[in-house]
Each structure stands twice: as C-alpha cells, then as structure tokens.
Amino acid sequence: MTHRHLLPNEIDLLLDEESGFGVRPLREHVRGCADCRDRLDAAKRVASRLSELPLIAPRYGMADRVMAQVPVFVPWHEAARDAVTPWIPTGRVPRLAAAAVTGVAGTLITGGTLWVAARGDLVATLTGLAGEGAQAAATDAAGSFVVAVFGPQVVTVMQQMGAWGLVAAAGGFAAASLATIVGLRHVATTTRARS
Amino acid sequence: MKPSSVLDLANLPDADVVALAQRGREPAYRELIRRYERPVFSLVYRMVRDRELAEDLTQDTFIKVLSHIEKYRSEFKFSSWLFKIANNVAIDHLRRRQLNTVSMDGSPHATNADLTQATSFELPTHDETPLQELEARELGSEIERAISRLRPEYRACILLRHVEDKSYEEIAATLDLPLGTVKTYIHRARHELRKLLDHLREDGAETPVEEPL
Numbered sequence: 001m002t003h004r005h006l007l008p009n010e011i012d013l014l015l016d017e018e019s020g021f022g023v024r025p026l027r028e029h030v031r032g033c034a035d036c037r038d039r040l041d042a043a044k045r046v047a048s049r050l051s052e053l054p055l056i057a058p059r060y061g062m063a064d065r066v067m068a069q070v071p072v073f074v075p076w077h078e079a080a081r082d083a084v085t086p087w088i089p090t091g092r093v094p095r096l097a098a099a100a101v102t103g104v105a106g107t108l109i110t111g112g113t114l115w116v117a118a119r120g121d122l123v124a125t126l127t128g129l130a131g132e133g134a135q136a137a138a139t140d141a142a143g144s145f146v147v148a149v150f151g152p153q154v155v156t157v158m159q160q161m162g163a164w165g166l167v168a169a170a171g172g173f174a175a176a177s178l179a180t181i182v183g184l185r186h187v188a189t190t191t192r193a194r195s
Numbered sequence: 196m197k198p199s200s201v202l203d204l205a206n207l208p209d210a211d212v213v214a215l216a217q218r219g220r221e222p223a224y225r226e227l228i229r230r231y232e233r234p235v236f237s238l239v240y241r242m243v244r245d246r247e248l249a250e251d252l253t254q255d256t257f258i259k260v261l262s263h264i265e266k267y268r269s270e271f272k273f274s275s276w277l278f279k280i281a282n283n284v285a286i287d288h289l290r291r292r293q294l295n296t297v298s299m300d301g302s303p304h305a306t307n308a309d310l311t312q313a314t315s316f317e318l319p320t321h322d323e324t325p326l327q328e329l330e331a332r333e334l335g336s337e338i339e340r341a342i343s344r345l346r347p348e349y350r351a352c353i354l355l356r357h358v359e360d361k362s363y364e365e366i367a368a369t370l371d372l373p374l375g376t377v378k379t380y381i382h383r384a385r386h387e388l389r390k391l392l393d394h395l396r397e398d399g400a401e402t403p404v405e406e407p408l
Contacts, residue, residue: 012382046388049338050357056333058236058250066257067221073265094348111321 006036015043201364209273216264224261231274232257235281238354242285245341246330254290256281275369278359282370283350289347349384356381 007012010026030036074082086154089095116123146169147155204212204226212230215223235256240249259280267276310399323331342350351370355361363381367374 008386009382012378012385042389042393043385046385046392047357049392050342050388051360053237053261053338053358055233055358056237056240057233058253060255062232062236062250062254063225064229065254066261067224069254070224070261072219072224073222078218081387102362128372 005033006030006039011036011040011043014040015047197271213264213267213269213273217267227261227273228257231277234274234359235277237358238278238351239281239285241334241342241354242282242347242350244290244334246326246333248288252284253281256284259284271368272365274359275361275365277318278355278361279369279371286347287353325347329353337354337390337392341388345384345387349380349387352377352380353384362404390394 001127006029013023013025014030030040058142091096143155150169154169158169161168204215204222207215207226207385209227209230212223212226216227233251236249236253238262239252239256240246243249243252256277260277267273334340342353345353348370355366355369356363361369363374363377365380366372367377372380
C-alpha cells in the first residue's frame with residue numbers, strides 16, 4: 001500500500017482502469033484514503049459526463065450533398081465484371097451447365113485454331129483458293145458490266161488487244177464521260193442564260 | 196466477396212465496406228457516410244461550436260476522404276483516418292479564425308483554464324435565431340461549455356477518448372501526436388474540466404444535457 005497521496009497521473013491510471021503490477025497498490029491506497037477516493041470520484045464524474053455526451057446529427061441529406069461532389073471511380077476490371085455478371089446464371093445447376101458449355105466451346109475453338117496453325121500448307125492452299133475465287137468473281141462482274149454498257153463486240157476487241165486494250169478502253173470511257181459532263185454543263189448554262 | 200447489391204452493407208466491417216468503395220460501389224460510399232456522419236459531425240461541431248460551419252467542415256471531410264478512398268491502406272483503421280482528416284479540417288479552420296478574429300473563447304496564448312476564462316468575453320444577448328437556439332440547446336450544457344473552454348488540442352483528445360472511446364494509441368495515431376503528448380493532453384483536459392465543473396459538485400445540480408432534435 002502507498003503511504004502518500006496519489007499523483008494526478010496515478011489517478012488517471014485508475015480512471016482508465018489500467019491493470020498491471022503498479023496499479024494494485026494504488027487501488028489499495030484509495031480504499032483507505034478518503035482524500036484520494038474523493039479525487040478519483042471527481043475524476044470519474046467528469047469522465048462519466050463526457051461519455052454520456054450525445055452524438056449530434058447533421059442536417060438531413062449529408063450523403064447526397066457529399067456524393068454530389070465525389071467522383072466514383074470504377075476500375076476497368078470491375079466494369080468488365082459488371083458487364084459479364086448479368087449473363088452468368090444464378091442457380092447452381094445452370095451455372096455448372098454454362099461453365100461446361102463454355103469449357104467445351106473454348107476447348108474446341110482452341111484445338112481448331114492450333115490444328116489450323118500447325119498446317120501451314122493447308123492454310124496457304126485454302127487462302128489461294130479463296131483469293132482465286134474472289135478474283136474470278138470480280139472479273140465476271142466487271143465483264144458483265146462492260147457487256148451491258150458497250151456490247152459484246154467491245155469485250156471481244158478488248159480480249160484481243162490484251163492489257164493495252166483494257167487501258168485504252170478505260171481511257172476512252174473516262175474521256176467520253178468527261179466530255180459528256182462538260183457538254184451537259186454547257187447546255188445547262190446556256191439555257192439558264194437565255195431564260 | 197459477393198457483389199454489393201446482394202450484401203447487407205450495414206453488417207459488414209469497415210474494411211470490407213471500404214474495399215467495396217474502392218471497387219467503385221456507390222452504396223458502399225453512402226454506407227460509410229451513414230456510419231460516421233454523426234460521430235464526425237459531433238467532433239467537428241464541438242470543436243468549432245457553429246452548426247452551419249460544422250456542416251460544411253464535415254462535408255469537406257467526407258469529400259476529402261471519399262475522393263481519395265483508393266489511397267486508404269487497410270493496416271490503418273478507417274475511423275482513425277477519417278477522424279484525423281476531420282480534426283485537421285477543424286483545427287485548420289480554428290487557426291485561420293484565430294488569425295482573422297478576436298476569440299470569444301479567450302486568448303489563444305492562454306496556458307490554463309483560468310487565463311482562458313480571464314481573457315474570454317461574451318457578447319450581450321439579442322434575440323436568438325432558430326439556429327442559435329438550436330446550438331444553445333445542443334451545446335449549452337455545463338459540460339459542453341466546459342469543453343469549449345479547453346484548448347482545441349485538448350478538446351480533440353478528450354472527445355476522442357471519452358465520446359468516441361478511442362484508446363490512447365489510437366488517438367496518438369489519429370492526431371499524429373506522440374503517445375506521451377496524448378496522455379499529457381488528456382490529463383490536463385481532465386484536470387481543467389474538473390476545475391471548471393467543480394462548482395456543480397458543491398451546488399449538487401447541473402443543467403441537464405439535452406438530447407439533440
């Protein structure tokens with residue numbers, strides 16, 4: 001037991017209900033000393049009044065006022081997840097089924113891609129065939145257009161003359177188109193001037 | 196973690212709600228405001244003793260914290276971070292006000308309660324506005340007036356200790372003060388409050404603490 005009155009920091013130790021080696025003698029002293037008990041009671045009364053202070057509410061709508069000025073940042077991976085989430089079934093069985101279908105599809109696509117990549121010659125052949133097909137289709141379409149516009153004789157002449165014939169025909173067509181446009185514009189201008 | 200739409204945010208610990216806010220979930224932001232608007236407002240209001248100003252400073256605090264929520268590190272308690280910003284906002288304001296005006300609460304250089312009281316003054320009362328009446332009801336009790344006479348640093352420490360029930364270590368972390376300084380401030384604050392409220396013990400009565408509206 002302590003034979004002197006407690007120091008202010010010792011009163012604080014008791015007030016904060018500290019436990020430890022040095023606190024027990026302080027408690028014993030307080031039990032036997034009316035003066036120190038009185039001081040501790042006064043300190044407890046103040047602490048009690050403080051802890052009973054009510055929380056005060058701000059004006060209604062604090063969250064709205066704050067959120068109006070806070071930019072909510074959504075990371076890209078969260079945004080992507082949000083976009084995908086609605087497509088994921090909620091039930092356990094549908095989810096397992098969806099996972100199985102996705103897994104099978106993914107495996108097939110991956111396997112197919114790897115198989116095609118491993119066969120470079122096949123890819124080249126298929127690409128060549130596709131290119132030739134596209135070229136033939138384009139030539140046919142152009143030939144049909146020329147036949148419809150100039151007649152089959154022109155096509156025969158162009159075939160006989162080869163590439164130069166094609167260039168001469170294209171040049172002649174361009175010149176004729178230009179002459180037609182200029183002529184029509186001249187006629188229109190003259191007609192407007194007369195009226 | 197489940198998506199926030201199917202979670203009961205009110206039952207989640209702070210760290211989980213903050214994690215959801217960091218993932219861009221607006222309901223989580225609102226939940227944090229809902230949890231802490233009263234404690235933060237109470238602290239700031241008791242620091243500045245002006246309701247409208249406390250509203251603005253509380254709002255500033257939340258805007259600062261939530262706008263930088265991605266910077267929050269989970270090893271620090273969210274409430275400590277929030278109270279740190281709130282305290283800084285309030286103290287900054289009080290410092291600015293000290294530079295601009297004469298304090299009714301006493302000289303800023305007063306080193307104890309007697310000097311503070313001796314250098315404080317009160318304006319003659321006129322008709323109070325409804326807001327002033329509300330403030331008088333909320334902060335008019337003896338204990339609230341006694342708190343207002345403490346230095347702001349003491350005020351913050353004593354409020355965090357006894358109203359928010361924070362440990363000395365948490366207060367030290369919140370206010371960026373050494374642990375010893377926090378203990379000293381709280382000790383001095385208690386001592387001054389005891390002196391300021393001593394007459395109540397002799398009178399045996401106190402103006403009752405009224406509930407807020």
